[in-house]
Amino acid sequence: MKSDWIDVIARKDLGPGQSHFIEVGNNTIAVFNLDGEYFAVEDACSHDGSRMLSCGVEARFIVHGARIMCPRHGAEFCIRTGAALSPPAREALATYPVRVDNDQIQIQHQNKG
Numbered sequence: 001m002k003s004d005w006i007d008v009i010a011r012k013d014l015g016p017g018q019s020h021f022i023e024v025g026n027n028t029i030a031v032f033n034l035d036g037e038y039f040a041v042e043d044a045c046s047h048d049g050s051r052m053l054s055c056g057v058e059a060r061f062i063v064h065g066a067r068i069m070c071p072r073h074g075a076e077f078c079i080r081t082g083a084a085l086s087p088p089a090r091e092a093l094a095t096y097p098v099r100v101d102n103d104q105i106q107i108q109h110q111n112k113g
């Protein structure tokens with residue numbers, strides 16, 4: 001399996017408390033700026049795969065707690081680790097390494113090719 005660093009957004013365009021989405025293959029990945037640190041999780045609830053942040057329904061994104069809440073049944077996840085913090089979700093969200101290169105925020109994504 002090969003991994004690539006993929007440009008997501010310019011650092012200046014993702015301020016503290018903001019999130020941004022990128023489609024990579026069949027996955028939607030959400031990238032967050034939490035007080036200057038960047039994190040990326042797959043935007044697919046581990047309860048039943050629903051999109052949480054890019055579904056058009058407002059999900060709660062609590063910056064200081066670094067949590068997101070799925071708008072369907074209320075499961076909460078840690079943005080930093082992907083860990084499930086409350087039921088009905090039990091499994092963590094997939095997370096991705098993030099770096100800044102030449103002022104571009106990038107995520108590392110595994111390719112199956």
Ligand code: FES
Nearest residue numbers: 045047070073075
């Ligand atoms: S689909 Fe997210 S909590 Fe049920």
